[in-house]
Amino acid sequence: MAPALARTRRAPRETLQELLPKIVLAPSFALILVFVYGFIVFTGFLSFSGSKLLPDFSTWVGFDNYVRLFRHPNWIVSLKNLAIFSVLYIVICSVIGLALAIFLDQKIRGEGLLRPIYLYPMALSFIVTGVAWKWFLDPGIGLEHAMHELGWDSFSFRWIKQGDMAIYTIVIAAIWQSSGFVMAMFLAGLRGVDNEIIKAAQIDGASTLTIYRRIIIPLMRPVFLSAFVVLAHLAIKSYDLVVAMTDGGPGTATWTPALFMTKFTFGRNEMGMGAASAIIMLMMIFAIIVPYLYSELGQKK
Template sequence: MTTTAQTAAKNPRATLQDWLPKLVLAPSFALILLFVYGFILFTAVLSFTGSKLLPDFSAWVGFNNYVRLFNHPNWITSLKNLAIFSFLYIVICSVLGLGLAILLDQKIRGEGVLRPIYLYPMALSFIVTGVAWKWFLDPGIGLEHVMHLWGWESFSFRWIKDGKMAIYTIVIAAIWQSSGFVMAMFLAGLRGVDNEVIKAAQIDGASTITIYRRIIIPLMRPVFLSAFVVLAHLAIKSYDLVVAMTDGGPGTATWTPALFMQKFTFGRNEMGMGASSAIIMMIMIFSIIVPYLYSELGGGKKQ
C-alpha cells in the first residue's frame, strides 16, 4: 500500500516532467508551422493565381504562371546563369577547399594562423563581399585603375562590365567567400580518419599520394556529400551577392532565379509569376536535400 501511495504521489510530478519539454517547445513548433510551412503553402497556392500587386485568390489561372515562366526569356537566362554559377562554384570550392585542407593536415607551421585567415571571408555577409568585390573589379577605381597607376597601361580587366563574362565575377567572389568554410569541413573529415589505417598503409610502403587517393579521400565520402549539399543550397539561393555586385546587370547577364523572383514579385507587380518561380526554386532545393536526408537518416543503410 505504501509503495502504491508513493507512486500515486509521484505521478503528477512525473507527468509534469513529461509534458514540460513539450510545452516549452510548443510555441516554437507552432511558429515554425505558421511562418515556414504555412507560408510555403501560401506561396504554392499563390502561384496558381493571377495575383499582381496584391494576392488575389479569385483570379485562378491554374498552371498558366508556370507555362509563362518557362516561356519567359529572363527565366531561361536565370536558369543558364544558375547552371554556370552552380557548376563552377561547387567544383572549384570543393577542389580548393580539399587542397587547403590537405595542406593544413600536414601539420605545417602557422596552421593556427592560417585557419582563421581562410575562414575569415565566411564571417562576412554576402552583401559586404559583393560590395568589396564590386569596388575591386570596377575598371574605374579597382584593379584595372591601380595597374594603370603603376604604369601598366595595357592591362584590362572589365569582366564585371561585360555581359558575357559578368557571371564569372560572381563565381570568383562566391568562391572567395565559401572555400574556407569547405576547407574547414574537409579538414575535420581528414582529422577524423583512423590513424591506424594510415599507419598500416605506410608500413606497406604506400606513398602519401596513394594514401590520400586510395584510402583517405574515399573514406571522406560523407564530407563530400555534405559539402555538395551546402554549396548547392547556397548556389540556388544566390541573391544578395548578385544584387551587391551587379544587380543582375549588365542587362540580365547575371540574373539568377532568386533575383528573377524578386524583380517580378516586387519590381513588376507579378506576384503570381514570382510565386511560381519561388516554388521551382524550392523544388530544386528539395531535390538535393531529400535524397541527402534519406541517405543520412538510414534509408541507404543495410538492414
C-alpha cells in the same frame, strides 16, 4: 502504502519533466509551422492564381504562370546563369577546400593562425562580400585603376562591366567566401579518418599520394556529399551577393532565379509568376535534399 504514496507524489513532477521540453519547443514549432510551411503552401496557391500586385484567389489560371515562366527569356537567362554559377562554384570550392584541408592536415606550424584566416570570409555576410568585390573589380576605383596608378597602363580587367563575363565575377566572390567553410568540413573529415588504416598502408609501402587517393578521399564520401548539398543550396538561393555586386546587370547578364523572383514579384507586379518561380526553386532544393536524406537514413538502418 508508503511506496505507493511516494509514487503518487512523484507522478506530477515526472509528468512535468516530460512535458517541459514539449512546452518549451511548442512556440518555436508553431512559428515554423506557420511562417515556413504555411507560407510555402500559400506560395503554392499563389502560383496557380492570377495575382498581380496583391494576392488574388478569385482568379485561378492553373499552370499558366508556369507556362509563361518557361517562355520568358529572362527566366531562361536566369537558369543558364544558375547552371554556370552552380557548376563552377561547387567544383572550385570543393577543390580549393580539399586542397587547403590536406595542407593543414600535415600538422604544419601556424595551423592555429591559418585556419581562422581561411574561415574569416565565411563570417561576413554576402552583402559585405558583394560590395567589397564590386569595389575591387570596378575599373574606375578597383584593381584596374590600381594597376594603372602603378604604371601598368595596358592592364585591363573589366569583367564586371561585360555582359558575357559578369557572371564569372559573381563566381569569384562566392568562391572566396565559401572555400574556407568547405575547408573546415574536409579538415574535420580528414581528422576523423582512422590512423590505424593509414599506418597499415604506410607499412605496406604506399606513398602519401596513394594513401589520399585510394584510402582517405574515398572514406570521405559523406563529407563530399554534405559539402555538395550545402553549396548547391547556397547556389540555388543566391540573391544578396548578386544584388550587391551587379544588381543583375549589365542588363540581365547576372540574373539568377532568386533575383528573377524578386524583380517580378515586387518590381513588375507579377506575383503569380514570381510565386511560380519560387516553387520551381523549392523543387530544385528538394531534388538535392531528398536524395541526400534518403542516402543518410539508408546508411543508418
